[in-house]
Amino acid sequence: MTSAAQHEANRSNARASTGPRTTAGRAISARNARRHGLNLPVLRDPALADEIAALAREIAGPRAGARRFELACRIAAAQIDLVRVRRARHELFSGNPAAIARLAAFDRYERRALSRRKFAIREFDAATGDNG
Amino acid sequence: MIEAPQLPSSPTNPPPATATTMPWLPPPPLISGENAAAYDDMLARISGTLKPADILEEIWVRDVVDLVWDAFRLRRLKAHLLAAAAHEGMAKLIGPLLDWDFTDQIARRWAVGDEDAVQTVEATLAAAGLTMDAVMARTLGLKIHEIERIDRMAMAAEARRNAILREIERHRASFARTLRRAVEDVEDADFKVVAAQETAREEAA
Numbered sequence: 001m002t003s004a005a006q007h008e009a010n011r012s013n014a015r016a017s018t019g020p021r022t023t024a025g026r027a028i029s030a031r032n033a034r035r036h037g038l039n040l041p042v043l044r045d046p047a048l049a050d051e052i053a054a055l056a057r058e059i060a061g062p063r064a065g066a067r068r069f070e071l072a073c074r075i076a077a078a079q080i081d082l083v084r085v086r087r088a089r090h091e092l093f094s095g096n097p098a099a100i101a102r103l104a105a106f107d108r109y110e111r112r113a114l115s116r117r118k119f120a121i122r123e124f125d126a127a128t129g130d131n132g
Numbered sequence: 133m134i135e136a137p138q139l140p141s142s143p144t145n146p147p148p149a150t151a152t153t154m155p156w157l158p159p160p161p162l163i164s165g166e167n168a169a170a171y172d173d174m175l176a177r178i179s180g181t182l183k184p185a186d187i188l189e190e191i192w193v194r195d196v197v198d199l200v201w202d203a204f205r206l207r208r209l210k211a212h213l214l215a216a217a218a219h220e221g222m223a224k225l226i227g228p229l230l231d232w233d234f235t236d237q238i239a240r241r242w243a244v245g246d247e248d249a250v251q252t253v254e255a256t257l258a259a260a261g262l263t264m265d266a267v268m269a270r271t272l273g274l275k276i277h278e279i280e281r282i283d284r285m286a287m288a289a290e291a292r293r294n295a296i297l298r299e300i301e302r303h304r305a306s307f308a309r310t311l312r313r314a315v316e317d318v319e320d321a322d323f324k325v326v327a328a329q330e331t332a333r334e335e336a337a
Contacts, residue, residue: 054156086161087158128310
């Protein structure tokens with residue numbers, strides 16, 4: 001059991017150490033728990049938005065209407081997500097081929113992206129058939 | 133030096149498929165020691181067979197190639213894992229037959245081809261009526277969890293490859309239906325135009 005003096009010392013010490021204070025320090029500590037970032041939805045990453053839009057334009061074609069472009073965006077987002085997972089997996093594996101145990105952890109992200117892409121393409125194809 | 137002629141791209145002469153890439157395609161999944169030319173060759177052969185007709189099919193073709201490559205690699209790594217761990221299996225196998233204090237040392241020397249160690253090991257195995265199969269069986273027992281994990285990953289890659297091939301078939305069927313409907317619409321329109329023209333001619337006559 002802690003004495004009153006120890007308790008007071010603990011509180012005093014805790015007040016003295018309140019974590020990083022600078023912007024750079026806070027930015028670093030904000031990533032302390034980050035492992036690969038694959039849980040972050042791809043649409044929340046502004047760096048990938050241009051890639052998604054470019055791919056969606058390729059998929060939808062030059063004279064696509066709003067609905068067709070929207071469906072193409074869903075395919076594109078899933079594809080870019082898949083590329084992100086595979087790139088992360090490849091970086092891990094090429095740096096350390098013995099990391100096979102950790103590779104399995106990427107499986108569920110890949111499975112999820114593949115499933116989203118499959119259903120997005122089916123919907124896109126169905127819409128194309130309806131309009132065709 | 134004679135240079136190969138540069139043929140222009142056309143529908144009948146498409147540019148060769150390579151692993152270079154658009155940002156929406158993953159990097160070629162090559163790791164140290166793997167042959168990039170072999171990967172490009174596989175990509176060209178599978179592209180040549182599947183003949184991707186649109187960007188979605190191009191994406192799928194890359195998926196299929198990468199998954200085939202992954203499955204090959206995993207099976208190759210499994211064989212290498214067993215070979216690399218053979219001295220551990222050997223040590224466990226000959227341990228009860230020899231002085232335990234020297235078993236690990238003999239097994240390691242056997243693994244690097246030390247002649248004395250090879251002779252000792254062969255004599256020990258022969259005396260016990262064992263062969264290299266017994267060594268590999270013992271090694272497999274030691275590495276069974278890693279082997280199972282690699283097998284599961286290889287099977288997952290193959291299952292994904294098959295699922296993608298089914299999606300290509302479905303997509304092509306859908307495209308074919310759309311195309312057939314478009315052709316029928318065009319034919320119907322032509323028929324109406326011809327019929328209307330014939331009716332007008334008959335009335336004029």
